[in-house]
Amino acid sequence: MNKPLKCGIVGYGYMGEIRRAVIERHPETMQLIGICDTNEAIRGKIGGVRTFGRLEDLLALKIDILFVCTPNCFSPEICMKAMDQGIHVFCEKPPGRDVTDIKNIIAHEKQGVKLMFGFNHRFHPGIVKAKVIVDSGRFGRILNLRGLYGKSGGISFKKSWRNNREISGGGILLDQGIHMLDLFSHFCGDFEDVKCFASDDFWKFAVEDNAFVILQNRKGQSASCHSSATFWKHTFRLDITLEEGCMTVEGLLSKSGSYGREKLIVANRQFEDATHAVGNPAEEVTYFDRDLSWDLEVEEFVRCVIQDSPVITSSSQDALRVMEMIERAYADAQKPKSSAKHTQKQNFGIT
């Protein structure tokens, strides 16, 4: 049996802790040998593993995999530095602040060095099951998608680096809405046409707290996404309409449980059968009670590393595709809109 891959984590906030737990749940394939965080107070609270204040010292341990869990503005440079040293990289989303960042990362990809991004929603059980059904062809082609993804912010929301444009590069769309747009891409591929309305009406940050994005691709598939930091009731909902049926993934297994019980609702198109209520087809609802997404995505990455096979899900190309969609959305949001007097002062786009 092969020795476990030596792993390091850079950035030990919320995501760093999650990645550590995943590594430690897979002792047969991974071994955590060091954590780097520039914050001394955070380092002081880490037990059971060596800690470093400088990335170079962690990389000097000749690790196989680096988990990059830093704020958006730092991720690209760290990814590039690690890959230059032949270290496989698993990086949290978003892949930097803008398209330039992800393009720079891609330029440093090397043959045999794996790079994957943390689009863990692809591995949520409701999404996995929905993808199996779509790929089976049971309901025919996808006609359109509709996504709602929102949170309420909270007491510490104002202080979060996520709302500092210099660090994050964008607001709720780049932070949370990116998952929904990535899922659109996961189900339908690229969306070339992107329109967007964005606003910062409530939180008054320099980044958007609401974005309404409408998309269409060359196959004629349409999608809409409302990404919000003013959903006082936390919401995740993805509707998938196909030729012969429809599906809804609603709720999301999460640490807090605030998005509700994750479920997949599946219904056959039934309007031919006049004996049943038209537009109210029989439904099958699957409830899920275990979120394995964090484990599954890392297991997939480790499999690619061990087998030296290409990363085909949550790859750098997937990351580029979704960042291009977001960039188009931000660019469109900046265009003057006749109906909204205040949109003219907004600057949600990438400068």
Added chain:
Amino acid sequence: MKNIVINDQYDQLDLKPSQLIERYISLTQRDVGKILADPAQLSVCHCPACGATEKQQAFVKFSLTYQECQHCRTLYVSPRPNDTMLNDYYLKSDARAFWCNELSQLTDKKRKEKVIKPRFQWILESTREYFPNAKTWVDINTSQYSYIDAMADADIFENKILLNPYLPLEPQDYPRVAIVKKPWWEEPAIDQVSVISLFEVIDHTADVGRLMATVNAMLSKGGLCFLTAILSSGFDIQTLWEQAENLHPPDRLNCFSVKGLHALFEKYGFECLELSTPGIFDLEFVAKKLKEQPCLNVPRFVRDLIERKDEETKRAFQEFLQSACMSSYGRILIRKKG
């Protein structure tokens, strides 16, 4: 673990017309008396689910005694016939012949649409999800020809095997399905199986532990087993108890509780991926019984629900039973641990 809720609208009479069911039950009672009821041939057993010895007599049906496990609340017949006797029963019984040749044929169209199609979709989609490289599917003891048709059409499997000594089948009847006319306990030389289906088989198996051990041995690592069963923890069984029409020997020699099933799977090396109770007839079964026996002793709440509430409320109640895993029809997916 998953839990499925199905919101569909059809009547139990579509699948189980009253007159045919009454005839089937009456034939079963007669056959049990003729073939299975000799006390000298019956053996006392412990709970087939959790193995607990503590039990309490629940009721007697067709001269066989149902016990209730005091640990997991599974209902089971003890003393009971063994699997060889049951095999003999299912080969000779007029009731079984009536089920296969008349009842299931007469309700075939609706069964195909409402039972078989969703069941096969469940198998195909779950296999794609959990075992995408599946090659071999073995079905044990299906009692309906329509299953075999659907099995033959399941192209994601290279090999399809029917392990069934009961149906009068010849290999040429289903060229795309290999037919092995042996009971499962004769341990046919089948291994490295990806998927096994056991539709209502654990309900009428005497030695369930041996069945689960056999299934485990047949499956490859990570192999899947799809089961359906009637559950003692379901609403209609709990409400009607010995009056429950669908609870009788030998078809329901075992009536497992959800807790009991978890214990059984754990004991024989399986991980439970899905345990759902997507039944849609619980309330309807109780309502039917109340109509037949207006003085039947049921909780006031249940009587009020059935006699005074509108259809929408009843549907919502049945959906609640499903989402809380409290319906009596269970559908389960387990995976062999690695």
